[in-house]
Amino acid sequence: MITVENVSKTFTLHNQAAAVIPVMEGASLQVAPGECVALVGASGAGKSTLMRMLYGNYLAASGRIQIGDVDVASAAPREILDLRRHVLGYVSQFLRVVPRVPTLEVVAEPLLVTGVAQDPAFDRARGLLARLNIPERLWSLSPTTFSGGEQQRVNIARGFAYDYPALLLDEPTASLDATNRAIVLDMIHAAKARGAAIVGIFHDDAARAQVCDREIDVAGFAPRDAA
Ligand SMILES: Nc1ncnc2c1ncn2[C@@H]1O[C@H](COP(=O)(O)OP(=O)(O)OP(=O)(O)O)[C@@H](O)[C@H]1O
Numbered sequence: 001m002i003t004v005e006n007v008s009k010t011f012t013l014h015n016q017a018a019a020v021i022p023v024m025e026g027a028s029l030q031v032a033p034g035e036c037v038a039l040v041g042a043s044g045a046g047k048s049t050l051m052r053m054l055y056g057n058y059l060a061a062s063g064r065i066q067i068g069d070v071d072v073a074s075a076a077p078r079e080i081l082d083l084r085r086h087v088l089g090y091v092s093q094f095l096r097v098v099p100r101v102p103t104l105e106v107v108a109e110p111l112l113v114t115g116v117a118q119d120p121a122f123d124r125a126r127g128l129l130a131r132l133n134i135p136e137r138l139w140s141l142s143p144t145t146f147s148g149g150e151q152q153r154v155n156i157a158r159g160f161a162y163d164y165p166a167l168l169l170d171e172p173t174a175s176l177d178a179t180n181r182a183i184v185l186d187m188i189h190a191a192k193a194r195g196a197a198i199v200g201i202f203h204d205d206a207a208r209a210q211v212c213d214r215e216i217d218v219a220g221f222a223p224r225d226a227a
Pocket residue numbers: 011021023041042043044045046047048049050
């Protein structure tokens with residue numbers, strides 16, 4: 001479902017004498033449907049960078065990033081938007097939302113944009129928010145003022161609203177209490193059981209061990225000419 005081949009990435013710092021920083025070279029990995037693969041490696045090794053390249057937020061300098069039948073590394077912007085609608089979900093580390101949009105709508109939106117009718121979309125959103133213990137009195141408010149853990153759970157509800165065949169999870173359990181952490185791990189298990197291919201970053205070793213089938217150390221993708 002996900003095939004990464006020989007991907008490299010450099011950052012050019014235009015505001016710092018155009019310094020060119022190589023961060024990754026020869027990154028390759030494969031994730032099959034129903035499998036969860038963990039990206040591991042020291043802080044700064046490039047885990048989030050690789051995940052952002054998979055999502056098409058960062059452009060790869062070279063290589064191939066095949067997700068379903070789209071090569072994210074060379075796809076046109078509208079192909080990437082279409083992929084994000086129907087194939088590739090992403091739970092980023094921090095929730096980013098348009099101010100004043102109610103939580104219920106934030107969660108239902110991925111369904112609404114794929115053409116699901118309002119009633120089933122909002123029903124599903126309510127079900128996810130309830131399951132993730134977001135108090136009902138908050139559903140009509142914007143999540144911008146929510147606590148860190150509440151925002152993270154809204155982000156997870158949104159990321160799991162649509163049954164994406166491929167899913168990227170950046171630290172989905174980082175600021176959760178034990179109860180909610182267990183619920184999220186259950187949701188990841190269920191996504192695997194329905195055949196989702198998942199790439200995850202988990203600083204929590206126990207959480208990673210519970211849901212991931214394999215680990216890939218991004219230190220193996222360190223550029224050779226970097227100090
Ligand atoms: N937009 C950017 N511009 C310049 N350098 C960047 C940018 N994004 C990431 N980097 C650099 O790329 C390297 C990898 O960063 P990345 O965020 O991928 O690390 P990480 O493995 O996710 O670390 P952590 O575990 O701390 O989240 C770092 O040296 C970082 O400074």
